[in-house]
Each structure stands twice: as structure tokens, then as C-alpha cells.
Amino acid sequence: MxxxxxWLKDHLETTATLDEITYALTDLxxxxxxxxxxxxxxxxxxxxxxxxxxxxxxxxxxxxCQVQTDEGVKQIICGAPNAREGITxxxxxxxxxxxxxxxxxxxxxxxxxxxxxxxxxxRELELSEEHDGIIELPAGNVGDSFVDWLAEHDxxxxxxxxxxxxxxxxxxxxxxxxxxxxxxxxxxxxxxKREVDAVPxxxxxxxxxxxxxxxxxxxxxxxxxxxxxxxxxxSPQWLQDRLRAIGLRPISFLVDVTNFFTYDxxxxxxxxxxxxIAGDTLRVHRAKGGETLMGLDEKEYTFDEGMTLIxxxxxxxxxxxxxxxxxxxxxxxxxxxxxxxxxxxxxxxAYTGRALKINSxxxxxxxxxxxxxxxxxxxxxxxxxxxxxxxxxxxxxxVAGKIPDTRRAYKLxxxxxxxxxxxxxxxxxxxxxxxxxxxxxEGTLAHVPSWRPDVQGEADLVEEVARxxxxxxLEGRPLPRLTPGVPRPILSPMQRREGIARRTAAALGYNECxxxxxxxxxxxxxxxxxxxxTRLENPISSExxxxxxxxxxGLLQAAARNQARGFADMALFEVGPAFxxxxxxxxxxxxxxxxxxxxxxKDVHGAxxxxxxxxxxxxxxxxxxxxxxxxxxxxxRGAADWWHPGRHGMICLGPKxxxxxxxxxxxxxxxxxxxxxxxxxxxLWPAEVPIPRKTGATRPALQVSDLQAVERDFAFVVDAxxxxxxxxxxxxxxxxxxxxxxxxxxxxxxxSLGEGKKSLALTVRMQPTDKTFKxxxxxxxxxxxxxxxxxxxxxxxxx
Numbered sequence: 001m002x003x004x005x006x007w008l009k010d011h012l013e014t015t016a017t018l019d020e021i022t023y024a025l026t027d028l029x030x031x032x033x034x035x036x037x038x039x040x041x042x043x044x045x046x047x048x049x050x051x052x053x054x055x056x057x058x059x060x061x062x063x064x065c066q067v068q069t070d071e072g073v074k075q076i077i078c079g080a081p082n083a084r085e086g087i088t089x090x091x092x093x094x095x096x097x098x099x100x101x102x103x104x105x106x107x108x109x110x111x112x113x114x115x116x117x118x119x120x121x122x123r124e125l126e127l128s129e130e131h132d133g134i135i136e137l138p139a140g141n142v143g144d145s146f147v148d149w150l151a152e153h154d155x156x157x158x159x160x161x162x163x164x165x166x167x168x169x170x171x172x173x174x175x176x177x178x179x180x181x182x183x184x185x186x187x188x189x190x191x192x193k194r195e196v197d198a199v200p201x202x203x204x205x206x207x208x209x210x211x212x213x214x215x216x217x218x219x220x221x222x223x224x225x226x227x228x229x230x231x232x233x234x235s236p237q238w239l240q241d242r243l244r245a246i247g248l249r250p251i252s253f254l255v256d257v258t259n260f261f262t263y264d265x266x267x268x269x270x271x272x273x274x275x276x277i278a279g280d281t282l283r284v285h286r287a288k289g290g291e292t293l294m295g296l297d298e299k300e301y302t303f304d305e306g307m308t309l310i311x312x313x314x315x316x317x318x319x320x321x322x323x324x325x326x327x328x329x330x331x332x333x334x335x336x337x338x339x340x341x342x343x344x345x346x347x348x349x350a351y352t353g354r355a356l357k358i359n360s361x362x363x364x365x366x367x368x369x370x371x372x373x374x375x376x377x378x379x380x381x382x383x384x385x386x387x388x389x390x391x392x393x394x395x396x397x398x399v400a401g402k403i404p405d406t407r408r409a410y411k412l413x414x415x416x417x418x419x420x421x422x423x424x425x426x427x428x429x430x431x432x433x434x435x436x437x438x439x440x441x442e443g444t445l446a447h448v449p450s451w452r453p454d455v456q457g458e459a460d461l462v463e464e465v466a467r468x469x470x471x472x473x474l475e476g477r478p479l480p481r482l483t484p485g486v487p488r489p490i491l492s493p494m495q496r497r498e499g500i501a502r503r504t505a506a507a508l509g510y511n512e513c514x515x516x517x518x519x520x521x522x523x524x525x526x527x528x529x530x531x532x533x534t535r536l537e538n539p540i541s542s543e544x545x546x547x548x549x550x551x552x553x554g555l556l557q558a559a560a561r562n563q564a565r566g567f568a569d570m571a572l573f574e575v576g577p578a579f580x581x582x583x584x585x586x587x588x589x590x591x592x593x594x595x596x597x598x599x600x601x602k603d604v605h606g607a608x609x610x611x612x613x614x615x616x617x618x619x620x621x622x623x624x625x626x627x628x629x630x631x632x633x634x635x636x637r638g639a640a641d642w643w644h645p646g647r648h649g650m651i652c653l654g655p656k657x658x659x660x661x662x663x664x665x666x667x668x669x670x671x672x673x674x675x676x677x678x679x680x681x682x683x684l685w686p687a688e689v690p691i692p693r694k695t696g697a698t699r700p701a702l703q704v705s706d707l708q709a710v711e712r713d714f715a716f717v718v719d720a721x722x723x724x725x726x727x728x729x730x731x732x733x734x735x736x737x738x739x740x741x742x743x744x745x746x747x748x749x750x751x752s753l754g755e756g757k758k759s760l761a762l763t764v765r766m767q768p769t770d771k772t773f774k775x776x777x778x779x780x781x782x783x784x785x786x787x788x789x790x791x792x793x794x795x796x797x798x799x
Contacts, residue, residue, distance in 0.1 A: 001166050002246035003176045003263065004159040011180035014189025018160055021188065027470050028182050030173055031165045038245065039158035041099045042125060045146040046070055047137065048091035050119075053084050058111040067091060067119070070143030077108075077115040082133035089119045090135045090146050100124035127157050128240065156241045169454040171368035175266030178451065185436035185468050199383045201225070201396030207277060207338050209400040212285040218308045218348045219284045219320055221372070221401040223379045226274050228336040229392035230254070236389060253390055254330040254337055257382055259361070266370055266451075267341070267378040268362035270318060272328045274336035279313030282338075284320060284400070291316050294326045295358070307352045308344060321349040321366040322358050337386070341379035343372045343404065371451035372404050409445040410458045420459060421466045423474055433468045434461065494589065497627045497686040501591045502575050504626040508619050510573040510593055515554030517577070518544035523553045526669050527642055533582040547579035551592035552642070552681055556665070556673045559596050563676055569597030591660075591684040593619055596675070611680050613647050613663055620651065620662045620682035629659055629689045635725055642669045653690070660684035707768040709740065712782055715761040716795035717753060724760055730792035731764055734784035741765040759798050 005018060016024075022032045049068040056062035056077065063083045065076050069091055076091070094116060097104045100123050108115045123131040140149050150158045164179070172178035177194070184191040209222050234240070235256040243250050243259055250256050258269040272282075289305035293316040301319065303309060308320035317325045321344035330337060350367035353359070376397070383394050412434070414427035431441055438449035439461075448455045455461070466474075481487075491499075506512060520543045524530035529549025539545045548554060551574045559570055573593040580586055595611040625631070635649040639661045648663020662682035670677040716727060724744045731742040746761035753759060766773065766781055789795055 001174055001179075001263075002161055002163045003179070004156070004161050004242060004245050006156055006159045007176050007242055007264075008162070008180055008183075011177050011192055011194060012183055012189045013192055014183070016183075016188045021183065022162065024183055024186050024188055025162070025164055025179070027472060028186060029167070029170070029467055030179060030182065032162060033165050034163045036161040036163070038161060039147040039150070041097075042147045042150070042158070043145070044096035045090050045092055045120065045125065047140040047142055047144045047146060047149060048074075048089050048119070049142050050083070050085055050087050050089060053078075056111065056113065062110065064113060065119070067117075068142045069093065069117075074116040075114060076117045076119060077110045077113060078119050078134065080119070080121065080134040082136060083119065088137040088140045090125070090137070092118045092120055098124050100126045128237070128244075156238060156245075159241075159245060161245050168368060171266065171365065171370065171453065172451045174365050174368065175264060177265050181437065182468075185433055186470075191436075195377075196381055196384045198380050199387065199394050202393040203395050205395035205398045206280060207274060207398075208281040209398055210281055210283050211400045212283070215284055215286050215308060216401055218286070218345045219401065220343055220345075220404045221375060221399070222284060222340070222342040223376055223397055223399055224282070224338060224340050225379060225383065225397045226336060226338050226395040227383065227386055227392045228274070228395075230335060230337055230386060230390040231392075232330060232332055232334045232337075232390060252330060252332055254334060254386065257385055260385075261378060261382055262361050262365065265374065265378065265381070266365055267374060267381075268321070268365050268370065269378060269382055270324050270340040270362075271330050272317065272324070272338040272340065273330050273334045274338040275334075276328045277312050277317070277338060281312070282317070283311050284342075285309060285311065287316075293317070293319065295319070295323045296326055296329055297323070297358075298326060301356050301358075304355060306348075307355070308348055319352065319356070319358070320344050322353050322356070322363045323360050339379060339382055339386070341375050341382070343370065343375050369453040371449075372406060373450040375403060406450045406453070407447070409442075409447040410455075410461055411444050412441065412446045412461055413444070413458065416458065417462050417465055420462045421471075421474065422477070423466055423469060423471075425465060425469055429469070430465045433465050437464060437468070439464075493691055494686060497689065498575055498589065500626050501623055501684070501686060504623045505573040505575075505591070505593055505619070508571075508622060510571045510619075513555060513558050513572050513574045514576070515548075515551070515558060515574060516544060517548055517579070519546060519548045519553050519557075521545050523557070523673065524549055526672055527553055528640060529579075533586075534579055535582075547582070549580065550578050550683065551576060551590050552594070552665070552683060553673065555592060555594040555681070556670070556675050556679070559594060559679065560674045563596075568676070569599075571595055589686050591623060591686060593623075593682050595619075595680040596677070610678070613649075613680060616662045616680040616682045617649065620660050620684060623682075623684060624651065624659055624689065627684075627686055627689050628692060633659065634729065637723065639663070642666050657688065658685065659688050705767060705769070707772055709765055709767045710773055710778055711763055711765050712778065713745075713761060713763050714782070714785060714789075715746070715759050715798040716789055716793070717757055717759050717798045718793050718795035720749065720756050720758045722758075722760075722793050722795070726793050727760055727762060727789055727795065730788040731762055731785050734764075734788045735781055737769060738766050738781055739764060739785070740767040760795075 022035060026032050046069065051066045051068055051073065053063045053065045056064055062077055062079050065078055065083055067074050067076050092098055092105045094105050094107050098120065105118050119134040121131050121134050122128040147158055166173050181191055183189060205226050207226055209224050211219055211222060232252050232254045235250050235253045239256055239260060240250040243256060248259055254271050258271055261267045261269055287303040287305055287307040287309050291303045292300055294300050309316045310318040310320055317328045344366050346367045346369050349363055353363035379397060387394060414430055417423055417425050417430065434446055435441060440447040446461055502512065518536065521530045524546040527550040530546050534547040536545055555572050555574060558572060562570055575591050577587040578590050593616065595615055598608045598610055630653065634652045636652050639648050639650050642665065643661065644664040644666050648661060650658050651660045652658050660683060665679045665681055667677060670679055728742045732739055742762055742764050744760060745763050748759040764785055786797055
């Protein structure tokens, strides 16, 4: 949103400086993005006086002028028709940059005669489009700065332009009037009255307006009137200056009027050339689909079903709230104009503008919300300006539909400012602030003005009071301590585990990654996701269409990007949520690590080697141990299909309690994600780690037996598909009080065992509890081991 300082002062009676105004705007939430010093480009131009002007001896249209400057009399050759003796002009000396022609002036030689500068026109100084002659000033002292002369005699041409950022919740600040109201409420001046008397109608309006019944929700109200006998031409200079200052190109007076009120009052208007309207009725209706219109931007648009249109007997003439049509647009030949002031639904306007890819000032304001109650006043203001500058006579105002009812009120509780914001503001000051902003106070109720669609509750009243008072006055205060002494820890067990997992993984040499929670559908499906439940309604891009079902795809994508840049050896980890649904709570915390490439020189006596499954197994167990997982666990198969079927393991406490998975990522997944493998990874579920029943800083008592442990070896012949873990589990169950450890030390396949068989050799460590073992005790435990293994696996003791 751009506006000039003088434009602001049309609405605000103030003595505040530019710096005070810009500071207050930012403090009020209307952040100043920049202030354009329009006089900066004119600093080098000075005033001169033409002493004489004689015809160039070799050019009929050129004059050799002797010009008084602050550096004495200079000879300047000029081709302007009004270059003559006795006028005060604007001089650009050699070395001065002229913005309108993008040229730095130098000493020139024109047909044999030297020229020491230039006398400028308004277009060359970008003051207007006037270029029929050089600038003639009514008065001025030779050598004075032209910028200073403008500031005194025509300040609008060097008026500072202020640009502010408007948040979507402040549509009222899209008009200069709304900005002035905020500043007046802050105390930087007084809001001026800018009302006009209603213009009486001289005749009945020959153009009627109808709104289809199914369109009243999209276009609740439409005001219109005809003004005939107008003279449409260039706008007054002050209007052109204002529009040009904010980056708009003056077109013609009738069009410029609509642009002026769009920025002055946040009131978009539209003008039809009344003589080009076919029939006697403008119809506001929904599109059936397929209709077309040549817009004012000379582009053809085709409409989808349901878009709001304005049509006459010839068809569509305007896109409601977005853009008018070229056929009924006003030109310099227009003598009768139909003026429209309507209110259109913000949501429907936004959908239409987005679908048609039209970014107009009207759409920008309608979709954020204009003041519906100012609609009839807007048409009166615009009518008065047209009559004052273009002449003509106005018809009676016609109205279709009715103004939507936006009345609402909320309770003003003075104590809530302290409880919500922490500022002590007297109730009288709060009421004064809201009154200055246009709220009507009746007892404890604050009635919201129609131009503030963003105020939707009591908390918004508090926000307005605090905003005007200035949040810079908010002081930090420590919360009162309820109990003396050191406060109790506030982190939950899961929060502590999350921090422990991060520190442990980093200590193991992994680099932490923080990837997006959104991934593409194809990657999500590789890891069991990608369904409609986790699909985003409005994704940032097609590569971020679904919530991630696991952390591993994000790490693999990071690995692929690093490999593409020449980094082959990586150890990455991430701690964060993954999602198994789209509802609140349908997420779970994961810890995932990834190893790709080769290990560092710290392994195998300084020699690097390819990473393997046992690297990630050791790291996964280290992280689990740091989080407090029990020392004893089982390694089982049967994890998801993105793990290599024969090179992975699930760390379990029983068959159903899975703490984590480690192993090699399936080559199919690596190929789909463009990762050069092999890649080893682990994923842990911190929430599955049991919380110890007793917690404390002391360690349990050390229990050491002074009785001799005994180890016995057993070799079992089993089917080739039987897992070693099954034998270990069976042997451990032979006598849990005595069997302390079981480990595999040999595997033999082939030979005399036959097809489909293998031999697994186990070492069983037995620890006596109360007395030294005798041979019969050892044999009894051994028999139980054989019985348990045979029953569990079908294996027989190898002879």
C-alpha cells in the first residue's frame, strides 16, 4: 500500500514529522517497508534565467541561449519552441543525471557551437508527461535548488511516498482514510471530516440492475447511477500527481476517479460507458460456464461455472469485483457514464481472481473485505467529484439487493488487557482508544464498525487497545514463584529421551538433519504411507504432498543430494515425528540413523571399510541403552518390506514389543530414491522403551557369585531355514536361574548333513547360585537344554 504524505494529511490534521509518522505506523502494525524521497533525483537541478535566445545559424529549430546560472552565464542550445529571452528555467549543468531520458549531461557541440548544459521539461524530470516545451517558472532566484522551489510552490510533486505492508487482517488500512484513523487514535493528529452531501438525482436512471436470486450471496448489494453530459479528458494535475506517485498511470478522468477512491477509501468502483450498454438492464448472475469476455487488460477470459458476472443484452460486460470489460470501458469520447458501487463476497471474489489469474486492485480489496455500509456513500463521493471536474448531471441512484448486516458487539472487560497482554491501561483510556477507532460503546458493549471485519471477539478488542497504546511499553516481569527452593524438573520422560537420543547419536559420530515433515507421494508409498489420510489439501509443491510416514525417506533424500555433490561417506540422524494418520494425535516420535559409504579410519586399525549391519546394530543398541532400555532383548525378523529381507533385525522385548529396527535398506528403495548403496539404517521408537519402576541416582547393589561358572557346548542339526535366535531363546528357557548366557560359535552346512540341513553350535554358560555344580547337576541342565531346543526347533543333537 502506497500513499503520499500530503494525501495522508488530507485526512489527518497533524504537525507530526515524517519520521514520527513512519515510526508510529510500524509500531501500530502497519510496517513501513520504505519511504521514497521523490526529490532526491532532482537535487542537481537549479534555477536559471534566459538573458537572450538567438536562432542557431545552421538550424531553424534550435536557439542559442545565454543563461544566467549559479556559475555565471552559460551558453545552452535548446530546441524547445518556448525557449526565449526573459523566462526562468530549470537548468541541468554538465555532470547532472536526467532521470526522464536516463542520461548524464555533458558538454556538447551541436553543429559547431558548444552547449554547456540543458534546460529541462517536465517529462525529462519525470514530473508529468508534458514535453511540448521546457519548464517556465513564474518566479525564482538564479542558482536556487529546483527541489526547494517545488517544496515551496508545488509540494505535491516532491511529496514523500510511504509504502507499508498490510497484513490480511487489516483491510481497512488499504485506504488512506483507515491509516489516518489509526494515527489519530495514537494521538498524532485529528481525523478530518471528509463527507459530502448526497447529490440529488435530476432524472430517473435509464439503466436498471437486477441480481439473480441464487447470486445474492455472492453479490448482496449493487448501487448505480447514470451521469450524462460529462467531458472525459485528462485528470486535474493534483490527481495525476497522486496516482503517478504511487505507481499508477493516469488514464482518463473517469477511470482515474475509480482508482483514487480505491486507494483513498478502500472503495473499488467501476464506470461503464452508458451508451455502450446493450438494453436497459445490467444483470448480476452466476456464470453457466464457457462465457468469454475481453477484459480491460485486452486479454480474453473464459469463465467457469459459478463465477459472478455482470451482463447486458450482448453478454458479459464485467467480472464482478475483479475487472471490467473492454467493450463498455470509458474512453475520451464517453459522454454518459454508468457508475457502479457494489459489494461482492470476499471468498467468491478470491476464487474467481485466482482461477482467472487476475491480480487487480479491486480483487485485492474485495477478497480481504471492504466496508459494505460505505457503499452508498462511495457512489455519492465519486458522483460529486465527477460533476465538479467533468460536468454533467446525475440520475437518481438505483439499488439492487440490500447491504449485508455486519452488526456485532462484544463485551469490553478492562481487566482482560492485563490478563492477556500484561499491560496496565486505565479503563477510560481503553474506551477512548476504541472510540477513536470507530467503535461505538454502550455500557460494557463495544459495537464493531463495519470496516473492521477482522474483529471477531473480546480478545480482538484487547489487541486494538494494546496496539494503539504501543506494545513497546510492555515490560518483562518474572512470574511469581509459588514455592521456595529449587523448582522440580519440568521435562517429561519422552522429552528427556528425545534429548538423550540426540546427544548419544551425535556422540556416535552422526550429523543431525532436520528435514521437512512433507514428502512426495511416491516416496511416502515406499515406506507404507501416501494414502488420502495423510494427503495435504494445499501442499507447498508436488514434492511435499503427504505427511511423512517415517524419517528414513527424508534422510535418504538428503543422502542422495550429498552424493550428487560428491560426498559419498555419510552418517546422518534425525529425531522427530512421523505420521500414521491425518487426525490430531496420529503421530509418533522416531529416532532414525543412516550410514552410507565407508567408515572412518578409526576402525580396523586405521583402515576404512564399507559400513555393515553390525555398525547400525551397535549404534541402535547404544542409543536404546542411553534411553534406559533393558539390557536383555531379542533380535527377530519380520520387519517392513523396505528393509533387506535377510539383513535386518527387530530389537524386541518379546514378540510384540518392538523397540527398534536395524539393517540394510532394501536395494529397490535405494534405486527408487536415487541413492548409491548399500545403506545401513536404524529406527527406534522411544515411546516403546519401558519406564523403570524405580528411579534414583544410586546404582543397584553389585551381585557377584564366588562359585565357579561352567560352560558346555552343544551342536544341533536343524533345518536350514531355522534361525539361530530360536535356538538361543529355547536354550535360555531351560533354566532361567542357572543359564546365564547362550551364544552361537559355529555354523556348518553341507557335507554329511544332507540337503536343507545345517549344524549350529552353542555355548551355554551355567552359573550356580548356592553351591558348586556336580556332574549330575550339569547333566540335568544340559538335558533340559536339549529338550527345549528339540521341542522349539525340531533340532537333534549332532552325533
